[in-house]
Amino acid sequence: MFYRTSGQFKTTYESDQALFPIKQDMILLAVILAAMYVVFPMFASEFTFKALLVPVLIYSLASLGLNILTGFAGQLSLGTAGFMGVGAYACYKITSIFPEMNVVVALFLSGFFSAAVGVAFGLPSLRIKGFYLAIATLASQFFLVWLFEKWAWLYNYNASGAIEVRTMDIFGLVVTGPNASPVVQYYFVLGIVSVVTFAMINLTRGRYGRTWKAVRDMDIAAELVGINLMRAKLSAFAVSSYIVGIAGALMVFFWKGAAEPNLFDIPMSFQIVFIAIIGGLGSVMGNFLGAILIVALPVVLNLLPGMLGLNIGSATMEHVNVMVVGSLIILFLIVEPHGLARFWALIREKLIIWPFPH
Amino acid sequence: MTVMEQTLEEAKKKAEEREVLLDLENVSLSFGGVKAITNISFNVKKGEIRAIIGPNGAGKTSMLNVINGFYQPQEGVITFNGKKRKSMKPHLAVDQGIARTFQNVALFKGMSTLDNIMAGRATRMKQSMFWQMLYWGPARQEEIEHRKKVEEIIDFLEIQHIRRTPVGTLPYGLQKRVELARALAMEPELLLLDEPMAGMNLEEKEDMSRFILDVNDQLGTTIALIEHDMGVVMDLSDRVVVLDYGRKIADGVPEEVQSNQEVIDAYLGLSH
Numbered sequence: 001m002f003y004r005t006s007g008q009f010k011t012t013y014e015s016d017q018a019l020f021p022i023k024q025d026m027i028l029l030a031v032i033l034a035a036m037y038v039v040f041p042m043f044a045s046e047f048t049f050k051a052l053l054v055p056v057l058i059y060s061l062a063s064l065g066l067n068i069l070t071g072f073a074g075q076l077s078l079g080t081a082g083f084m085g086v087g088a089y090a091c092y093k094i095t096s097i098f099p100e101m102n103v104v105v106a107l108f109l110s111g112f113f114s115a116a117v118g119v120a121f122g123l124p125s126l127r128i129k130g131f132y133l134a135i136a137t138l139a140s141q142f143f144l145v146w147l148f149e150k151w152a153w154l155y156n157y158n159a160s161g162a163i164e165v166r167t168m169d170i171f172g173l174v175v176t177g178p179n180a181s182p183v184v185q186y187y188f189v190l191g192i193v194s195v196v197t198f199a200m201i202n203l204t205r206g207r208y209g210r211t212w213k214a215v216r217d218m219d220i221a222a223e224l225v226g227i228n229l230m231r232a233k234l235s236a237f238a239v240s241s242y243i244v245g246i247a248g249a250l251m252v253f254f255w256k257g258a259a260e261p262n263l264f265d266i267p268m269s270f271q272i273v274f275i276a277i278i279g280g281l282g283s284v285m286g287n288f289l290g291a292i293l294i295v296a297l298p299v300v301l302n303l304l305p306g307m308l309g310l311n312i313g314s315a316t317m318e319h320v321n322v323m324v325v326g327s328l329i330i331l332f333l334i335v336e337p338h339g340l341a342r343f344w345a346l347i348r349e350k351l352i353i354w355p356f357p358h
Numbered sequence: 359m360t361v362m363e364q365t366l367e368e369a370k371k372k373a374e375e376r377e378v379l380l381d382l383e384n385v386s387l388s389f390g391g392v393k394a395i396t397n398i399s400f401n402v403k404k405g406e407i408r409a410i411i412g413p414n415g416a417g418k419t420s421m422l423n424v425i426n427g428f429y430q431p432q433e434g435v436i437t438f439n440g441k442k443r444k445s446m447k448p449h450l451a452v453d454q455g456i457a458r459t460f461q462n463v464a465l466f467k468g469m470s471t472l473d474n475i476m477a478g479r480a481t482r483m484k485q486s487m488f489w490q491m492l493y494w495g496p497a498r499q500e501e502i503e504h505r506k507k508v509e510e511i512i513d514f515l516e517i518q519h520i521r522r523t524p525v526g527t528l529p530y531g532l533q534k535r536v537e538l539a540r541a542l543a544m545e546p547e548l549l550l551l552d553e554p555m556a557g558m559n560l561e562e563k564e565d566m567s568r569f570i571l572d573v574n575d576q577l578g579t580t581i582a583l584i585e586h587d588m589g590v591v592m593d594l595s596d597r598v599v600v601l602d603y604g605r606k607i608a609d610g611v612p613e614e615v616q617s618n619q620e621v622i623d624a625y626l627g628l629s630h
């Protein structure tokens with residue numbers, strides 16, 4: 001009933017190709033955007049910003065980047081965190097070398113560095129596939145973390161070996177560093193994530209999306225319709241690593257405020273793979289659903305014992321979290337490889353025909 | 359002359375008059391020790407439907423793979439549209455106007471019918487990534503332009519009802535039709551079909567035959583097709599080339615080939 005499509009006929013290809021051919025989708029999006037841009041900032045506490053809203057957005061973005069490569073173009077990668085690190089360190093160096101530069105400009109520039117590194121490590125994909133490629137990306141992960149540790153120039157020869165974000169402002173508004181307000185940082189992250197998501201929805205439904213999916217589904221046939229495999233794969237590595245790099249820079253500059261090399265180690269790479277799998281490979285929206293689940297679950301589990309009046313230590317709940325996430329991964333891999341995004345698609349389909357299922 | 363002989367003469371004359379589109383001269387292809395094609399010469403003429411037949415393992419699929427640049431023959435000269443080929447790659451064949459379908463359907467399973475066919479136009483779409491990220495201006499214009507062309511093909515092959523269906527869930531017969539649609543979206547000059555009717559029931563075969571004739575007739579596309587069903591081959595094709603164990607054993611109009619003793623033996627398995 002809510003998803004009535006009757007009377008919504010498409011008479012031109014223009015309208016048929018519109019982003020939201022069904023009016024209800026548009027309304028739903030408007031509601032979500034209103035919540036994100038207006039309602040949350042009005043009511044959220046500092047804790048909610050720091051522990052839920054901002055991390056969900058940043059992890060969604062990183063997972064979106066991985067999804068372009070793995071979900072759309074079919075190239076397995078286990079090195080996401082390493083490329084996030086490249087983005088973060090690039091942004092750190094750019095803002096130290098050009099202290100006057102607007103931090104948003106620096107952020108978008110740093111993406112080009114992670115894109116270049118991504119393409120370089122993507123070159124093996126021209127010869128190897130699947131498992132072997134995953135191992136190659138894992139190697140890049142080890143190499144990059146090693147580099148972040150050993151190359152002192154990257155962290156400006158700090159004694160601590162960590163990078164710390166100094167206070168920066170945009171037209172007088174403090175946006176980074178210890179004095180930045182969480183609401184301001186939230187709006188920045190939200191704005192950037194919105195822009196990149198919009199661009200990726202468009203890219204994946206057009207020629208690039210089809211080319212990537214063609215390579216994923218059957219590379220031989222893709223070649224025989226004239227698709228240049230090298231260009232297709234490397235463009236996926238470039239776009240993916242660009243987004244992942246920006247996510248890494250956002251993480252350090254607008255959320256954590258500082259980072260040590262081991263932040264970008266394997267655990268985070270796996271965490272992002274999990275988000276992409278639970279959310280749904282080959283989907284843009286799924287990344288957000290997956291990130292909400294993975295970020296919110298430990299927070300909720302931590303609060304749960306107190307709410308129920310039980311005396312369970314947070315260390316125990318951490319174990320519970322690991323177990324729940326592990327089971328979910330296995331469940332999704334077996335039952336629904338297309339993740340939460342598919343669940344939503346099914347619900348939506350049911351709503352469209354409800355209450356007349358035939 | 360009997361009536362039968364007269365029509366045979368006419369068919370031969372018609373074939374004579376046509377211009378050569380693709381010419382193969384003494385082509386040989388082997389995989390290690392296995393000789394898939396031995397010293398074969400034949401041509402495909404503009405506007406005709408050319409059938410390639412032969413028993414299993416005769417080298418028919420290998421022949422198509424050579425034509426569209428998937429395999430590089432060790433020997434022989436291939437001329438397409440008057441131009442002699444040097445080294446060949448599949449994407450070069452696409453640029454020259456050669457499209458094909460596969461013996462075992464090779465569609466993009468996770469994509470919709472529409473997207474599969476649109477993918478056939480990948481090389482014709484040129485708008486930059488920047489415009490595509492906005493999905494606006496020239497990128498949107500281009501998408502709509504190609505969509506129109508694709509919709510024509512969808513109407514032509516009568517697959518409107520499965521436009522949005524992921525092709526992996528379609529029955530085999532329809533998948534074959536979508537694959538033909540994708541090949542047509544490339545607007546080829548030469549269309550290579552590898553057993554387009556394999557695994558189909560009679561009704562589907564009739565539909566497919568009609569589509570092949572329509573493509574040839576209305577779009578003027580030259581077609582080379584591999585087919586096992588003799589009835590279909592005799593009805594559709596202008597000329598037939600017969601392979602057996604990688605060699606050419608006959609070449610001519612269907613009536614001629616049908617009565618050739620060597621062909622009869624090969625199909626009955628007598629000569630070996």
Ligand SMILES: Nc1ncnc2c1ncn2[C@@H]1O[C@H](COP(=O)(O)OP(=O)(O)OP(=O)(O)O)[C@@H](O)[C@H]1O
Nearest residue numbers: 389392393394413414415416417418419420421461
């Ligand atoms: N990639 C390859 N590597 C090795 N041998 C091959 C390869 N492709 C084909 N062959 C061999 O070449 C010969 C011809 O095979 P081909 O597939 O061209 O036959 P076909 O006429 O299409 O048969 P069918 O009617 O069964 O499709 C066979 O002996 C086959 O085993």
Ligand SMILES: [Mg+2]
Nearest residue numbers: 418419420461
């Ligand atoms: Mg074959």
